[in-house]
Amino acid sequence: MPRKFSLTPYLFLAPALILIGVFVLYPIVAVVYYSFTDYDIVTPPVWVGLGNYERLFRDPIFWRALLHSFIYLLVTPTLIVLGILLAIVVNRRLRGINAFRALYYIPVISGSIAVGIAWRLMLDTNGLLNSLLISMGLLQKPVQWLAEPSLTLPIAMLLTIWMGLGYYMMIFLAGLQNIPDELYDAALIDGCNHFQKHWHVSLPGLRPQITFVAVISSLAALEVFNEVFILTGGLGGILNSGVTLVFYLWRQAFRLQHAGYASAIAMVLLVITLIFSIVNIRRLERGTEAE
């Protein structure tokens, strides 16, 4: 077939590429530049070389935020384990099972702001959790759940897990339904009990889903903001107990107008997400080779 140069494909691509160029590619370049400047968004940026990075290095709150973001990654293995267990529970033919699956999915679509505020109301000193625990005799007097620094991060992580579980359940459920029944039958004939059956058949069969969930949920964990914002009322918790990388970026850029410094934080975030994604993709490639 004779092939001549045609403009058509480029014209089809143009609107999307222009938009992505303006709103994704240009910002990456701009952030790299801003990170070497002192910039308050109002007046033009002033070149400061590595100044922001040096400051970052000596900023204890930045190190705390970094540590918190790494701690936050614990939601990923939790979501994988609970997601698989929940998928196994709902992967059976029972009357009304679709209604249950839908119920488990509702936190996912409700939006983290509304859900976070609902949690806040329940965890308030004058909220439901305290009335429950005191009624049951487990507490003597109300606890200020949201003002306790050591609880800020765990509560936010719990919220992330509670909100995301239904989504990951659906992904693992789809994976389970792709595993042929014969494999389970063979496992039973080989004398596997129910637990061994899932260990030897379900887990290997879910490998692509596990990798997918690991990538998606760890990126989401590194980029967490809404949960911390809502639970701490936009303040980041007492003694910065809930400050994560993105929360600190937000505070520096949009509360304190330190856009240059915030850009340096953004660069750190970018490097971490890049490393994470490369590691995860390598693992995915190794997984497919093994098959």
Added chain:
Amino acid sequence: MMQLTHPVAAARSRAAHRKTFETIFWYVILIGIAVITAFPFVWVFFTSFKGPTDAIYSVSPQLLPQAPTLANYERVWNQLPVANFFLNSVIVATATVGLNLLITSLAAYPFAKMKFRGRDAIFYLLLATFIVPPQLAYIPGFVLAVNVFKYYDSLLALIFPSLATVFNIFLLRQAFKTVPNDLIDAGRIDGASELRIWWSILLPVVKPSLATAAIITFVNQWNDFFWPSLMLHTRSNMTLQVGLVALQGMFASDARGVAAGVVITVVPIILFFIVLQRQFVRGLTGAVKG
């Protein structure tokens, strides 16, 4: 006289008992989990109808309002432009979905069905942007909004940056790939332009994927908060999520009012989900395989 049971029948009834027991066991588990996932919604729902005499905090806890009232909703409605919030959310989500699908499906066509220089390079570049944290783009995005596009504090600021999403290009490219080439060639022989082929041959065939992309985009826009909260400052311009946070600030000591606000925000999207449940599930499943 003792009745003799046939051994097979006995075994069968034992198996049946076991089966019933198992079924009950699973329902108990399922209901237990449902309580965990649904309870906060149920509690907030009832709280939003509580009158001043119904306790939020009490030993022992009170779930149902004794004197149900709509006063909380009235208070929220009178102090905040809730109708505007709702309308703004609808406008942003629907405008984004409509324009986004046009632009991403246009881009997906050459990636799926045409050969041209730089196709793979461009495609992998787009895929790589997937990894970039969206919050990184918000710093320059803010500067652009204020200095270049001048759409700060308007709904355009929410629509424009969301019109081309790599995820949708990827999803629709996968869908277009499954369309037989014969169908496209037949169109070309009839003298149809590429634009015509895209519109009247490809798009109708991939309707299910379009529906999936539409739903995902709609929910993401509806629930988005970070960027909208940076852009919208005038009350009447806010979306539901941004408005809900404003409400939370205003009603700091009024749990019943905040609960009403949560219900107003959450009910539309839950109804949306219930109506389109089937498409939701298909969309999720497709996302991993893709």
